[in-house]
Amino acid sequence: MISQRIVLLLLAVLAASGAHAATIELTVNGLVCGFCAQGIEKTLRRNAATDDVFVSLENRLVAVATKPDADIPDDILRKALKDAGYDVKAIARTQRSLQSLREQVKAKK
């Protein structure tokens, strides 16, 4: 019985680690104006895996919420930003929702 529970727990952990994170956070250089943000948002929204996009100039942040079970590989993200005219410095996959990021940025002001 205990060994069964351990196996189930292990399976749950493995499933969780294999699942795609909901949000991809990119740190971007050169992000200084609304027009920059508009171009990046437009580019990322064209990707079929994109659910929502949030841009914060203050935090040099471009956050992409992906659709359930969807992901955008790093090289595609880097190319998309490069083609939009910007340089990606870092990419992180997090569990923070775009709504919480929006609230966090708003609260900082």
Add this chain to the structure above:
Amino acid sequence: MSLNIRRVAQAIASIATCAVAVAAQAKPIAFAHGTTVMGEYGAGTMTEVQAFYAPTFRYSLGVSHLTLDGAIERATRDVSYVRANYLPKRWNLESAQANVFVWGGVGRAHIGETSDDQFAWNVGGQFDYETRRVYASLRTDLHEASAYSHRIDTLQLGVAPYEHDYQTLAVWVVIQARQYTGELFRGTEYAALLRLFKRNAWLEAGATQDGKLQAMLMFNF
């Protein structure tokens, strides 16, 4: 020797003035797959409307119409161009961006004094640097036809009272210096401008030292 030094100093001052004038200009390429429509009214001396489409962030193609109205000779030129803009260099810094733009165009010019229509061409360039608090641009624009040769150099320096974000209104106070050659305007024309932009709309308005209106409207979509 002192004459040479004076000439060099004048040349440096003139280049600096041009550089400053470019700083507050809008960009001729907004973003990849973006369309830009803009109109500028320059104190009765220059009126320009432009529309561009950018297949990539490196270049855009479009059309423009320029009216030059000389304050000295009362000469008018109505010029329609097919134009291309190119971004040869961009620096993406941590909290700043700098760009070098160049452009060129060919078209027809209607010469007001003689009612002639002539082949006309245009070349220009711009360097700009901006953070979320300061902006500087220097722009030079050469317009040529057999009946005229005009160069318009514009330097702009801008300061934002606060750092805007994508969702908030951007407010800039911009000082502009502009020089026209070819008897369009004598001396340097100065203007103080208030620039507002949010999302895809840009509005800029102010006045020159003579109290004449200077305004610009731009949309990106």
